Amino acid sequence: MLFGRLRDVFQTLRFRLMLWVTLVVSLITLAALLTVHQFVYNTLLNEFDQRLKDDIGEVASSIRQNPIGPDLHHALNVKARNHSLRGWFVQLYDADHNLIWATDDAPNIKHALLYSDRLMALEEGPLRIVQSRFEPPSRPAVIIRLGSTMESVIEDIDLLNWIMILAGASILILAPVVGYLLAGRALRPLAWIIATTARLQPKKLDERLPVRGTGDELDQLSRTINGMLDRIAAHLGSSNDFIANAAHELRSPLAAIRSSVEVALDRLRTPDEYAALLVDVADETSRLGNLVNRLLLLAEGDAGRLEGADQTAQLDGIVRESVEMFGAVAESVGVEIEIAQLDRASVPGDDFHLRQVVRNLLDNAIKFTPPEGRVHVSLQADVSHEMATLVVRDTGIGIPPEDLPRIFERFYRVDKSRQRQSGTGLGLAICHAIVNALGGSIHVESVQGKGSAFTVVLPMQRSVEGKSGSSAAA
Numbered sequence: 404m405l406f407g408r409l410r411d412v413f414q415t416l417r418f419r420l421m422l423w424v425t426l427v428v429s430l431i432t433l434a435a436l437l438t439v440h441q442f443v444y445n446t447l448l449n450e451f452d453q454r455l456k457d458d459i460g461e462v463a464s465s466i467r468q469n470p471i472g473p474d475l476h477h478a479l480n481v482k483a484r485n486h487s488l489r490g491w492f493v494q495l496y497d498a499d500h501n502l503i504w505a506t507d508d509a510p511n512i513k514h515a516l517l518y519s520d521r522l523m524a525l526e527e528g529p530l531r532i533v534q535s536r537f538e539p540p541s542r543p544a545v546i547i548r549l550g551s552t553m554e555s556v557i558e559d560i561d562l563l564n565w566i567m568i569l570a571g572a573s574i575l576i577l578a579p580v581v582g583y584l585l586a587g588r589a590l591r592p593l594a595w596i597i598a599t600t601a602r603l604q605p606k607k608l609d610e611r612l613p614v615r616g617t618g619d620e621l622d623q624l625s626r627t628i629n630g631m632l633d634r635i636a637a638h639l640g641s642s643n644d645f646i647a648n649a650a651h652e653l654r655s656p657l658a659a660i661r662s663s664v665e666v667a668l669d670r671l672r673t674p675d676e677y678a679a680l681l682v683d684v685a686d687e688t689s690r691l692g693n694l695v696n697r698l699l700l701l702a703e704g705d706a707g708r709l710e711g712a713d714q715t716a717q718l719d720g721i722v723r724e725s726v727e728m729f730g731a732v733a734e735s736v737g738v739e740i741e742i743a744q745l746d747r748a749s750v751p752g753d754d755f756h757l758r759q760v761v762r763n764l765l766d767n768a769i770k771f772t773p774p775e776g777r778v779h780v781s782l783q784a785d786v787s788h789e790m791a792t793l794v795v796r797d798t799g800i801g802i803p804p805e806d807l808p809r810i811f812e813r814f815y816r817v818d819k820s821r822q823r824q825s826g827t828g829l830g831l832a833i834c835h836a837i838v839n840a841l842g843g844s845i846h847v848e849s850v851q852g853k854g855s856a857f858t859v860v861l862p863m864q865r866s867v868e869g870k871s872g873s874s875a876a877a
């Protein structure tokens with residue numbers, strides 16, 4: 404239990420950040436302390452050596468003034484006793500390195516340094532020694548060796564060591580504590596994000612993560628998650644609207660069928676009356692079937708099943724065939740329909756779906772164009788950019804500018820009173836879903852009272868494309 408809790412704590416980001424902070428601070432502190440220690444030690448030693456070298460200079464000038472004899476011995480012994488450096492001593496050697504004289508209590512040192520004539524300092528156990536060759540005028544050369552115990556330096560270094568150990572230990576204790584507190588403070592917004600995200604429910608997506616306005620990574624994370632929540636909420640909202648609208652649209656043909664059946668059952672009727680009622684039922688059933696098919700198509704689009712990437716459709720054939728099919732309808736309402744340009748274009752996609760796109764656009768164009776109006780269709784293949792552009796242009800009633808941005812939404816219909824025939828408001832949404840799934844785009848330009856132009860751009864199949872340049876009128 405306790406072990407489990409500890410393991411949970413060890414796994415936290417806070418704990419790991421604390422460890423990193425402690426590690427980095429400890430390494431930096433260790434390096435800094437070692438550098439300072441070395442620097443202070445060198446400085447103390449240099450000062451110590453400098454004092455000994457100054458003393459050598461003084462002894463040399465005494466030798467220059469007095470010959471080596473009792474007076475000099477006395478003076479140097481007094482100096483040795485009163486010197487501020489503990490264990491200070493002088494030894495004088497002749498040029499052959501034989502000891503001539505030494506102050507009282509001078510240690511007996513046998514060392515290679517003796518054979519060097521340069522001014523140099525050396526550590527000899529607890530002693531620091533300097534030595535120099537001196538040639539007094541018109542007298543034989545003397546080697547002056549001078550030294551002292553290093554106790555004062557060692558004491559200073561010991562004190563420095565203690566201070567450093569205390570400083571290091573305090574930093575080692577404080578680093579994890581401060582690191583843990585700082586990490587907790589830095590990660591507090593993350594805890595809010597986790598708590599708020601845990602509270603979110605699919606049915607209640609109105610809560611958003613707090614943005615503190617600092618612009619740091621955690622604010623960016625909150626903004627990103629909020630953006631994602633906005634998109635999910637919008638998606639859920641439109642799905643709910645879609646279901647509600649679909650139910651609503653399904654209800655009217657069902658109600659019509661039910662009422663026709665009820666009228667038929669109400670009393671005995673003539674065969675002609677039954678026939679008329681059955682025709683109504685058949686009409687409503689086909690409307691219902693049509694609606695269900697459209698809804699299924701949109702559902703397929705939502706499920707990402709409209710891609711049809713492994714199939715190829717001959718778009719020019721579909722356009723020609725659809726225009727021919729709508730020719731009679733157009734003629735019956737006094738609208739002229741013609742193909743202005745028809746390039747050969749094969750596009751990746753399913754025949755059935757592409758037919759839906761072309762037919763929806765033609766159907767709308769004829770539906771919303773008054774008699775004596777015209778519908779122009781053109782299909783242009785841009786081989787260099789591998790793009791096929793289909794334009795369906797009419798001289799119809801046009802679409803008000805305020806409706807244009809919503810025209811491809813599901814169930815969206817411009818003022819229903821304009822509708823000459825009943826519509827579901829799904830045709831353009833289906834076109835949009837299919838074209839998007841095929842990697843293309845669809846857009847509309849429209850001037851109210853003058854007409855509309857729907858443009859579909861689709862990527863072409865990479866195979867050979869030729870321009871037939873044909874034009875046809877239906």
Ligand code: ADP
Nearest residue numbers: 767768771801816817826827828829830831855
């Ligand atoms: P429906 O399937 O009911 O025709 P659409 O999604 O195809 O619905 O069209 C949505 C709305 O866009 C229609 O209600 C209509 O008002 C408007 N619209 C579509 N095409 C045209 C057009 N060529 N001219 C004018 N209005 C159009």
